[in-house]
Amino acid sequence: MVEIITLILMLFVLSFLMGDNPFFKFTERLIVGISAGYGFLKLFDDGFIKKFWIPLFQEGQYWVIIPGLLGMMFFFTFSKRWNFLAKYPLAFLLGTGVGLEIGPRIETSILRQINATAVNFSGMSAGQVINYIIILIALLTTMYYFLFVLRRDRPAEKLIANIGIFFMMLGFGASFGYTIMGRISLLIEVINIFFEKITSIF
Amino acid sequence: MKIMVPLLIVFIGGMLMTFQYYIDIPLLNNIYKGVLDWHMVIAVFALVIAVKSLIERQWKNFRQKTEHPVYPLTTLISFFAVVLLGIFFGLKQGSPVNFIYNNFLVPLQATIFSLLAFYISSAAYRAFRAKNFSSTVLLIAAMIVVMGRIPLGDLIATWTTISISGKDFAILDFPGWTRWILTVPNVGIKRAFIFGITLGIVSTSLKVILGIERGWLK
Structure with missing residues (x-):
């Protein structure tokens, strides 16, 4: 039964070759829904349960309240008066994110590439x-x-x-x-x- | 408060994370490990907003009938079905969500990507025309790589192999030529692009850390 459903859905996707049609649109939306649900569950499990819930309630690592609170500050987006507070977690993600990029990028994409290009010809x-x-x-x-x-x-x-x-x-x-x-x-x-x-x- | 605090957070966070790569201090290393975990926790809350936006958008489409109601309903039902199944049965091997992932999501996503084969072939038909010297080089390089990656290329190399002073030599060695193009001139131009892209990324990152680039604050 599952095989038949998958087969039909694959045919619906391939039907796009004849132009946009309701069958393709239906399958496309189905994929969007399943992907979004799966992505949400995966991040919820990896990020919230394993990095927040278990450390806080089972291991007694109370410092995880800080990223929790910082994350909750995103919800200020919905407030007209306090929406500037939603920029704080964004600033943290952005600042540390770009900081994490600089060192490894320079190392792998510039220094190592120069090293691989400027080689010693002896013995070649x-x-x-x-x-x-x-x-x-x-x-x-x-x-x-x-x-x-x-x-x-x-x-x-x-x-x-x-x-x-x-x-x-x-x-x-x-x-x-x-x-x-x-x-x-x-x-x-x-x-x-x-x-x-x-x-x-x- | 509205501008200075986020800029200060970006500056301190950016500087700490940049320096921790070059300075081997246990405190900075611990901060680095902590920051990676914090990113995951904060991202979950950002995801809640993304999900809210998705649901709101689909519900709006359903209510306002901007498209056939079946489409937004399909997205909403499939999303909630997967989330509920995941909450009740988990994500482990053999769970319903894992079953849906393996039996629906993987083959359907592969089918969608396989559609690109038709469109890329059509694009190739338009791009690979020997109009001038540059486009002829493009065409020849692409043809060599295509021939070198199919079994026929290997066969042609075998058919055209001759022996010169005891050494085998293929006249039309498409697989060999492909390897050479991909590992010699292609590596050179890729390095040039990598340099340019990296310098762009690093300079933009520094602009963000130093508060010169503030587009994200709007």
């Missing part, structure tokens, strides 16, 4: 050296293309920017091709699930 084969040089040229020319403060009037400057465009097109094409294949693999997987369900019914 000719092929590896050429590959690293290509990576370096692609990196520098792409960055040069996006340095809008520089004027690109002279032929040499235009050439560097054009090499950057060439590498970007190569990368975009590869990424697009990769994405197409990923989506088609997912479609094949869905078609497989679809036929598995049909065979399990009959």
Whole structure:
């Protein structure tokens, strides 16, 4: 029975290929409701029960009242007079959130990337050296293309920017091709699930 | 009170969390662990507001008949059904919510994402046209990657393999070319983008911490 319902709902979703229709809209709303309910339950369980209720009432960690109160301050959104208080928990989430981002971002996305690009060629084969040089040229020319403060009037400057465009097109094409294949693999997987369900019914 | 206190909270919180990454002090490490837990607790209360907004919106649509009443009712009923089942039976393996998740949500979400295959193919048809040099490079790179990721690409590589002084060499080595494009030039341009994106994120984060960016206070 469940298999039949899932199969019908999958057909409703696929019916969108013929245009927007009531069957798709119904399934779409069903997915929204189930996802929202599941997301709410998951966060309620992970955040409220495990991080607030159990520490407060079973483990006697009374300090968790502070984030609890801070969270409750969100409800001041509904008051016209006191709604500025709802900005306090938001400020906490925002301030600590962006603070948590800065260090790891600089470490992983800048320092380690520079480290991986500026390598020592000693002991490498000719092929590896050429590959690293290509990576370096692609990196520098792409960055040069996006340095809008520089004027690109002279032929040499235009050439560097054009090499950057060439590498970007190569990368975009590869990424697009990769994405197409990923989506088609997912479609094949869905078609497989679809036929598995049909065979399990009959 | 209305402006200064939130700005002060952002400044202190941002500075503490930034410094704790670089300074190894037990107090800061404990604050860091506590902040991660606090985020979860505070987020639950924010979620209550989001749920209220969802319910209000759907109820309004139902009452005002801005769309067919079946749609908002479907959202409301499915939402409350899942929440009630979760409250009474929990979320553990074998529970009704887990059953709904595995048998409905997962295959339906996969089906929705699989729809993108059709639209991305249509987009590819329009994008991959050899109009000029740049678009030709885009087309060739995409075709190589597509060929390199399907079994036919492997077959062509096998068919066109020749032996030169005892070493096998594929003339049309699509899988090899794909690997090279993805791991060499693609890595270079991705790094350039990562640098740009990271500098943007860090500068915006600093603007928020220092109170220069105040859009969130409105």
